[in-house]
Amino acid sequence: MKGLFPDVASILPTLFGGLQVSLTLTFLSLLFGLPLGLLFSFGVIAQNRAFRYVSVFFVEVGRGAPALVLLQLMYYGLPNVEITLSSLASACLALVWTTAAYTAELIRGGIQAVPAAEIEGSDALGMSMRDRLRFIEIPQGLRIALPSLMGFAVLLFQATSLAYTVAVPELMSQAYSTGSSTFKYLPAFVAAGLLYLAISVPATWLSVLAEKRLSRHL
Amino acid sequence: MVQPASTTTENVIQVRHLAKSYGDTVVLRDVSLAVPEGSVTAMIGPSGAGKSTVLRCMNLLEKPDSGEIEIDGHAINAGEKISPKNLAALRRSAGMVFQHFNLFPHMTVLRNISLPQERVLGRNKDEANTKSMELLTRMGLADKADHYPARCSGGQQQRIAIARALALGPRVMLFDEPTSALDPEVGVEVLEVMKELASEGMTMVVVTHEMGFAANVSDELVVMADGGIIESGDPHQIMSDPQHERTRRFLRAVLER
Amino acid sequence: MIGMQMLHAVALGLPLTILVTVLSLGLGTVLALPLVAGLRSGNRAVWLFTRGIVDLLRGIPPVVWLFILYYGVSLGALRMSALQAAVIGLGLVSAAYLAEIFRGAIGSVHQGQWEASSALGFRRGALWARIIGPQAWRTAIPAYTAYGIGLLKDSSIASTIGVAEIVFFSNQYARQSGEGIFVFFIAAGVYILLSMPLGMLSRHLDTKLRKAVAR
Numbered sequence: 001m002k003g004l005f006p007d008v009a010s011i012l013p014t015l016f017g018g019l020q021v022s023l024t025l026t027f028l029s030l031l032f033g034l035p036l037g038l039l040f041s042f043g044v045i046a047q048n049r050a051f052r053y054v055s056v057f058f059v060e061v062g063r064g065a066p067a068l069v070l071l072q073l074m075y076y077g078l079p080n081v082e083i084t085l086s087s088l089a090s091a092c093l094a095l096v097w098t099t100a101a102y103t104a105e106l107i108r109g110g111i112q113a114v115p116a117a118e119i120e121g122s123d124a125l126g127m128s129m130r131d132r133l134r135f136i137e138i139p140q141g142l143r144i145a146l147p148s149l150m151g152f153a154v155l156l157f158q159a160t161s162l163a164y165t166v167a168v169p170e171l172m173s174q175a176y177s178t179g180s181s182t183f184k185y186l187p188a189f190v191a192a193g194l195l196y197l198a199i200s201v202p203a204t205w206l207s208v209l210a211e212k213r214l215s216r217h218l
Numbered sequence: 219m220v221q222p223a224s225t226t227t228e229n230v231i232q233v234r235h236l237a238k239s240y241g242d243t244v245v246l247r248d249v250s251l252a253v254p255e256g257s258v259t260a261m262i263g264p265s266g267a268g269k270s271t272v273l274r275c276m277n278l279l280e281k282p283d284s285g286e287i288e289i290d291g292h293a294i295n296a297g298e299k300i301s302p303k304n305l306a307a308l309r310r311s312a313g314m315v316f317q318h319f320n321l322f323p324h325m326t327v328l329r330n331i332s333l334p335q336e337r338v339l340g341r342n343k344d345e346a347n348t349k350s351m352e353l354l355t356r357m358g359l360a361d362k363a364d365h366y367p368a369r370c371s372g373g374q375q376q377r378i379a380i381a382r383a384l385a386l387g388p389r390v391m392l393f394d395e396p397t398s399a400l401d402p403e404v405g406v407e408v409l410e411v412m413k414e415l416a417s418e419g420m421t422m423v424v425v426t427h428e429m430g431f432a433a434n435v436s437d438e439l440v441v442m443a444d445g446g447i448i449e450s451g452d453p454h455q456i457m458s459d460p461q462h463e464r465t466r467r468f469l470r471a472v473l474e475r
Numbered sequence: 476m477i478g479m480q481m482l483h484a485v486a487l488g489l490p491l492t493i494l495v496t497v498l499s500l501g502l503g504t505v506l507a508l509p510l511v512a513g514l515r516s517g518n519r520a521v522w523l524f525t526r527g528i529v530d531l532l533r534g535i536p537p538v539v540w541l542f543i544l545y546y547g548v549s550l551g552a553l554r555m556s557a558l559q560a561a562v563i564g565l566g567l568v569s570a571a572y573l574a575e576i577f578r579g580a581i582g583s584v585h586q587g588q589w590e591a592s593s594a595l596g597f598r599r600g601a602l603w604a605r606i607i608g609p610q611a612w613r614t615a616i617p618a619y620t621a622y623g624i625g626l627l628k629d630s631s632i633a634s635t636i637g638v639a640e641i642v643f644f645s646n647q648y649a650r651q652s653g654e655g656i657f658v659f660f661i662a663a664g665v666y667i668l669l670s671m672p673l674g675m676l677s678r679h680l681d682t683k684l685r686k687a688v689a690r
Contacts, residue, residue, distance in 0.1 A: 129302075186547030
């Protein structure tokens with residue numbers, strides 16, 4: 001055990017590049033996943049059948065299947081239909097799917113939690129349904145969903161660790177290659193764990209803070 | 219049915235044979251009401267009498283099972299399909315003030331008042347803001363324009379809500395227990411604004427528990443119980459000499475407390 | 476038929492998927508109890524220590540825990556088997572999440588219930604067994620089953636250290652046959668099918684208990 005800490009300390013800086021890839025993957029998944037999630041949150045209750053079926057399919061499979069399965073599906077599966085993507089792009093696609101599916105539910109929950117008083121307020125003023133959505137329900141629903149969306153972002157960041165299985169050079173994969181080339185597995189994974197911790201824990205505190213702030217205003 | 223105060227003025231609100239029930243519970247049974255232009259109608263009665271439901275049916279926040287509603291010439295028949303255009307026109311003619319203000323908490327006071335003008339009346343931002351500031355100044359709340367509603371007191375929020383409704387230039391104002399959520403002292407601020415509106419000739423329907431307001435400000439008093447109108451007419455006459463036993467019991471309960 | 480072959484490949488992994496899920500949920504539930512006690516402790520040091528453990532367990536992705544346990548931990552010459560590492564790793568992470576779920580559920584029991592119980596002279600054991608426990612459990616059920624379903628999906632991570640569960644076999648099949656897209660869709664379908672009865676059970680329990688205490 002006494003040799004562990006110097007080893008961890010020396011490995012830690014070599015993993016920063018991997019952490020950057022993990023964060024990039026998280027960011028890209030949110031960037032494309034959140035708007036899709038908003039779209040699906042309306043899709044699952046849409047009148048239009050085609051839109052509804054497509055939305056329900058993506059939401060149910062995205063939530064029901066493990067992220068790992070989606071990652072493998074995109075990486076090993078897409079070449080079967082003549083689509084070959086880089087490992088980063090296929091990992092991104094899988095995590096965008098996961099993100100869209102989960103956030104669709106969270107956003108839907110937020111929109112449903114918008115107090116009836118605000119809806120009646122805009123109805124009584126004669127605002128159209130479109131305007132009510134645009135100015136009241138979506139902004140307020142997103143605010144209400146914000147803490148859980150932040151919580152999801154932390155889980156998503158952690159889930160990027162699975163992208164090492166499809167050869168994305170992110171944090172976990174760098175730790176693994178360091179471990180296997182030096183046989184210092186434990187220090188390598190502990191160092192990776194510390195880096196995940198350094199991002200996840202403060203981010204979780206932030207989401208708790210957001211939740212407290214929000215409940216104060218309601 | 220309430221008779222027009224004078225035959226020369228027109229009824230700006232007409233409600234005919236309104237009925238509504240939730241499952242087996244009847245909330246409104248055949249309610250008819252006419253409100254002449256420029257008059258103030260107060261609706262009183264025990265809780266559960268259906269006063270608020272009548273008011274909320276007037277601008278279709280609740281849909282009656284049957285009956286007709288006409289405000290400022292925009293008529294809606296509950297039995298027929300309601301066109302969104304007609305509904306929007308009717309709601310534009312009727313400003314509504316709620317018990318719990320129903321302001322938009324994520325917008326500043328100014329945005330609360332300006333946004334509906336921009337979206338419903340198509341005013342541009344400057345026109346809307348000018349109108350909003352004019353109303354806020356009248357309410358003595360110009361300094362609150364950039365605050366969020368949560369930072370204002372209940373009485374201030376209610377006056378902001380009144381300004382928001384007035385900004386659309388409604389023909390009538392509907393008040394749903396506007397002071398019930400306020401401390402009595404704060405309620406006075408709101409009642410003052412309402413009196414001023416009445417004296418300027420605004421047509422108003424007010425559901426209220428404020429007997430003083432009902433007696434002194436209103437032109438017409440409507441007493442409701444068990445989903446129907448049991449008595450209506452001159453407020454002083456009803457208060458001093460109620461014709462109906464149910465009215466007597468209600469007035470005794472509220473006045474002798 | 477090729478579809479049957481795929482289904483067969485996926486089905487081979489089913490027993491270990493279920494085993495990993497059930498064992499780690501059981502381990503997590505048991506380990507969550509002392510953590511809840513620590514999170515509710517009035518002793519600042521105990522609270523801080525427990526808080527730290529919970530944050531540590533939740534702050535590191537499950538796959539990292541599995542790798543630390545599988546590749547990193549050895550007792551003398553003895554290393555953990557992949558199954559042991561998976562169950563212990565996922566069990567530890569679950570303990571932290573479940574502790575938060577239980578803590579929230581206990582916190583949601585109305586203050587008046589505690590006061591009434593102590594006013595009636597309930598002993599500590601009876602208080603938990605008869606009053607607080609049942610009410611808290613009722614509130615915790617939806618979140619607990621949701622976590623269980625999440626864990627079912629997380630058990631797929633065990634494939635990364637070589638536990639022969641669904642994803643492990645799907646992966647093997649995909650590499651051998653080069654027909655990745657279908658086998659992974661089938662795997663996804665199996666996970667969805669597996670979580671359905673759990674979800675229905677949760678809703679059933681929830682409505683049943685809700686009805687029992689309906690006003």
